[in-house]
Amino acid sequence: MLEIDDLTVDYGSVRALDHVTLRAPLGSITTVLGANGAGKTTLLRAVSGLARPASGSISFAGHRIDRRRVEDIAGLGIAHLPSGQGVIVELTVAENLRLGSLISPKPPAGRKEDLDQVYDMFPVLSQRRRDVAASLSGGERQLLAIGTALMSRPRLILLDEPSLGLAPRAVAHIMAVLRRIHEDSGRTVLLVEQNARSALSIADRVVVLNLGRVVIDEDASALAADPRSMQRLRHAYLGF
Amino acid sequence: MVRFLNLTLAGITDGMIFATIALALVMIFRATRVINFAQGAMMMLTTFVGWTVQDRTGSYWLALGCALAAGLVLGTLVERVFIRPVENGPELNAAVVALGLIVLINALASMIWGSTPRAYPVPFSLRGYSVGGVRLLLSPNDLFTIGMVAFTMTALVLLFRRTALGLRMRAGAYSPELARLLGVRVGATLTIGWALAGLIGALAGVLIAPVVFLGPDQFDTVLVYGFTAAIIGGLESPVGSVVGGLLLGCTLSYVSGYAGSEVTSLGACAVLLVALMARPSGLFGPATGRRV
Numbered sequence: 001m002l003e004i005d006d007l008t009v010d011y012g013s014v015r016a017l018d019h020v021t022l023r024a025p026l027g028s029i030t031t032v033l034g035a036n037g038a039g040k041t042t043l044l045r046a047v048s049g050l051a052r053p054a055s056g057s058i059s060f061a062g063h064r065i066d067r068r069r070v071e072d073i074a075g076l077g078i079a080h081l082p083s084g085q086g087v088i089v090e091l092t093v094a095e096n097l098r099l100g101s102l103i104s105p106k107p108p109a110g111r112k113e114d115l116d117q118v119y120d121m122f123p124v125l126s127q128r129r130r131d132v133a134a135s136l137s138g139g140e141r142q143l144l145a146i147g148t149a150l151m152s153r154p155r156l157i158l159l160d161e162p163s164l165g166l167a168p169r170a171v172a173h174i175m176a177v178l179r180r181i182h183e184d185s186g187r188t189v190l191l192v193e194q195n196a197r198s199a200l201s202i203a204d205r206v207v208v209l210n211l212g213r214v215v216i217d218e219d220a221s222a223l224a225a226d227p228r229s230m231q232r233l234r235h236a237y238l239g240f
Numbered sequence: 241m242v243r244f245l246n247l248t249l250a251g252i253t254d255g256m257i258f259a260t261i262a263l264a265l266v267m268i269f270r271a272t273r274v275i276n277f278a279q280g281a282m283m284m285l286t287t288f289v290g291w292t293v294q295d296r297t298g299s300y301w302l303a304l305g306c307a308l309a310a311g312l313v314l315g316t317l318v319e320r321v322f323i324r325p326v327e328n329g330p331e332l333n334a335a336v337v338a339l340g341l342i343v344l345i346n347a348l349a350s351m352i353w354g355s356t357p358r359a360y361p362v363p364f365s366l367r368g369y370s371v372g373g374v375r376l377l378l379s380p381n382d383l384f385t386i387g388m389v390a391f392t393m394t395a396l397v398l399l400f401r402r403t404a405l406g407l408r409m410r411a412g413a414y415s416p417e418l419a420r421l422l423g424v425r426v427g428a429t430l431t432i433g434w435a436l437a438g439l440i441g442a443l444a445g446v447l448i449a450p451v452v453f454l455g456p457d458q459f460d461t462v463l464v465y466g467f468t469a470a471i472i473g474g475l476e477s478p479v480g481s482v483v484g485g486l487l488l489g490c491t492l493s494y495v496s497g498y499a500g501s502e503v504t505s506l507g508a509c510a511v512l513l514v515a516l517m518a519r520p521s522g523l524f525g526p527a528t529g530r531r532v
């Protein structure tokens with residue numbers, strides 16, 4: 001589904017990603033873990049076209065996307081939720097959601113159903129639909145960002161630290177939502193997290209980055225069962 | 241009483257003219273978050289295009305059409321050629337580029353059309369209607385002006401509130417990166433914003449020219465009032481532009497009617513100050529404060 005091969009991304013003289021290869025198979029939840037500065041955000045930005053690779057390739061559903069424009073990549077069905085700022089705060093809740101649905105020309109009937117589904121899943125958004133997104137709490141904004149992404153009917157969802165700054169209960173809610181989205185519609189999810197525990201609780205596959213390199217790429221259940229891998233995970237995070 | 245009525249009527253017409261300029265500024269601000277200081281120069285250029293067509297063909301409407309078309313083209317060109325390269329830089333860059341454009345366009349216009357002010361015709365009679373033997377300061381042409389501005393305002397409100405393009409434009413202006421991630425072609429919405437502002441500016445120019453005449457710097461005073469109206473209205477809202485324009489137009493009309501025309505610009509200052517003291521981000525501006 002998503003195939004990243006030998007991807008290198010530089011910011012000037014800083015190498016953020018160093019020959020990264022990974023697969024996110026159709027319908028899986030892959031989580032990308034790693035310490036600060038490991039290159040997780042850069043990985044997502046490269047997929048959605050916001051960061052340009054120095055070398056390597058990214059393919060989605062069989063198409064090369066690494067040289068395409070951000071808007072076009074989004075149009076292929078890739079939704080990217082940047083960390084902590086996934087909504088347009090000046091627009092209302094309803095406008096954010098409508099914007100998500102504008103990505104592909106669909107009949108309005110389909111849009112209405114999508115909208116009902118989102119409001120159904122997140123009743124709080126339904127109550128606040130006329131309010132500007134700036135008036136939502138951090139957790140509510142995160143739900144709105146996910147709802148907006150869903151309105152675009154994405155095939156692949158890239159999430160950058162959706163748990164950032166949220167209370168444990170809200171984190172659990174977000175993770176349950178992701179699991180549900182995944183189970184209901186078989187969407188492919190690439191989830192970047194600092195919060196390894198909650199990410200591991202829903203992931204099928206785990207990729208750990210360290211200083212721009214892939215150091216672990218394993219089945220989530222296998223990783224959890226294997227003390228040596230857990231050791232390596234700790235090492236990648238804590239450096240010992 | 242008649243005098244008050246007439247001052248009000250004159251103020252409304254003037255205010256609608258200020259409002260068109262304000263609408264053009266709001267259009268660009270909403271679509272691109274840039275205040276287009278070159279709006280006046282651009283208007284002047286497109287009005288000269290209209291004047292030339294009028295001069296050759298004698299048709300007001302053909303001239304209006306050509307001026308509007310020139311506005312669309314000029315807006316597009318300015319965005320693509322001058323604004324795009326500085327778009328990602330600090331906001332001051334766009335202002336500096338706009339100042340450069342003013343100089344460039346003024347020089348161009350002086351070269352082609354000279355610097356003597358030219359008269360610009362009106363499409364309808366300037367004779368005021370008379371009601372019960374009292375002549376009003378409201379002519380068929382004033383009604384035309386008011387109608388055009390009201391139409392433009394309504395069209396803009398509908399564009400921003402009701403259409404997909406309007407939503408995309410606002411999204412692209414507020415948050416370009418997020419908008420692109422949601423599939424909005426932000427480059428295109430910026431260009432469309434400038435093109436539409438060029439169009440509105442062209443309309444403003446053609447409506448103003450008969451009053452102030454047409455020359456490289458004939459529009460300056462009225463331009464200042466247009467900016468003032470936009471700021472009173474909050475820079476964000478088409479309705480705000482028109483309300484700001486009307487407030488300003490009527491105040492100026494009363495001030496010059498009752499206190500003398502020497503103090504009109506003081507009147508403008510007073511309206512601006514009072515409005516901004518009441519609501520610092522403009523009467524129809526965002527509720528959250530804007531840092532200027």
Ligand SMILES: Nc1ncnc2c1ncn2[C@@H]1O[C@H](COP(=O)(O)OP(=O)(O)OP(=O)(O)O)[C@@H](O)[C@H]1O
Nearest residue numbers: 011014015016034035036037038039040041042043
């Ligand atoms: N715009 C930029 N300019 C220069 N260097 C950058 C830029 N963005 C990221 N970097 C560098 O690239 C490396 C990877 O950054 P990235 O943001 O991808 O890390 P991350 O894994 O998302 O970290 P965090 O967990 O803190 O979000 C870091 O060394 C960072 O300093």
Ligand SMILES: [Mg+2]
Nearest residue numbers: 040041042083
């Ligand atoms: Mg990051």
